[in-house]
Amino acid sequence: MAEAILNQPQFQDVDAARTYLEALRWPNGVVCPHCGVVGGARQMQGIAHRTGLWKCNDCRSQFSVTVGTVFEDSKVPLNKWLMAVHLMCASKKGISAKQLERMLGVTYKTAWFMSHRIREAMTGDNSTLLGGPGSSGIVEADETFWGTATDANGKKLEQRPGVHHKMMVVSLVERNGNKRSFHIPNVNGKTLGAVLKSQISASARLMTDEARAYKTFSKAFASHETVSHGQNEYARGDVTTNTVEASFALLKRGLIGTFHSVSEQHLQRYCNEFDFRWNTRQSQGVNDVARMQIALKGIEGKRLTYRG
Incomplete structure (x- = not known):
């Protein structure tokens, strides 16, 4: 044993x-x-x-x-x-x-x-672009919503139908590669475009659902292919967003079942944690010990002033 x-x-x-x-x-x-x-x-x-x-x-x-x-x-x-x-x-x-x-x-x-x-x-290094040379060239993008956002004074927004009062996260997943998540103030062409254009190679194939916000910058990439969830379409050949949606399942299970309550102030760090484990997952040939050693190599130059 x-x-x-x-x-x-x-x-x-x-x-x-x-x-x-x-x-x-x-x-x-x-x-x-x-x-x-x-x-x-x-x-x-x-x-x-x-x-x-x-x-x-x-x-x-x-x-x-x-x-x-x-x-x-x-x-x-x-x-x-x-x-x-x-x-x-x-x-x-x-x-x-x-x-x-x-x-x-x-x-x-x-x-x-x-x-x-x-x-x-x-927290990973986002200096390289997803979907560039040496990768699959496919990047899936999608957004998810969590909890209740706060206003400029830190007061929780009034809950109402829809997702406008929730905290918003957009994630990018390189097919057979890494994931990056970003907490954004709202989901529209401006905020999504800023994230995608700074993180994804222009030579990549971008895959999303049919949300209109993605259409405003679709010409910035080699191609922009969509699946229509509203018509129960989840895959068409190799066009799918199933990978990024699967990553959301892990994030949500952790936020709901493990942490229960995560504030907007710290949501990005929790996203970074889940991204780290996704990027060093078992299917990538990384076990628990190796994952710990990778994390320990990231301790340098990231000092926080919290006392403990």
Whole structure:
């Protein structure tokens, strides 16, 4: 029988956790976060120095493996941080801060701050265009709605028939590739066009439903093909939006069943979390351990000022 993953040393011991993170973050030698020199630091020894402290021989600055990361200045033991990262990476529909509170033995406030720091580490790089060379060339786009939006004063909008009072998310899914989601203020040609034109290659085949808002910029791509859900059409050859709609099912199950209530202020980070797990899914050859390591490689340069 395989050993339970959370029984491994990096989740149970602070020193083992630090060694694990150092090996992952500095595979080619210790890197000074202040001046960027590789391999030019020495570990501080003696009772006057805390374990895991390094000093750069070039800029003379002291640092540890958590400096410049989302873990910096946290009083939570590093092994609990690694456990939280693993739990969030391995939970297909997310894990709530209340569950982290119980499993890690921290306060709810600390668990909430930890989860948002980890979501920041999960935030992907959107610098490349979807549907470009080397991909399937097909990008599906669709929008979904969640909860109740707020006005400029933070007051929830009056609920009325339709979706005008809800928070709106548009997602782009590259066929057999990655997903990107964006919280937008409303669904119209202007807001959708800004997202799609900045994220999708002009050489891509764009696939959507029959919503009129997509028609205003259809000529910006190699082709714009639609399926008519109003006429019960969900696929026509390889033209479909079933992939992006399947991704919404996971997002909604997490928002409804795991988190229950997500505010407009933080909705984008939750979308980023679900996008991260989608982009590192099992069908892409990524298991839970590898997914956790990918998330840990994203901790650098994304420090939040939350205390925990």
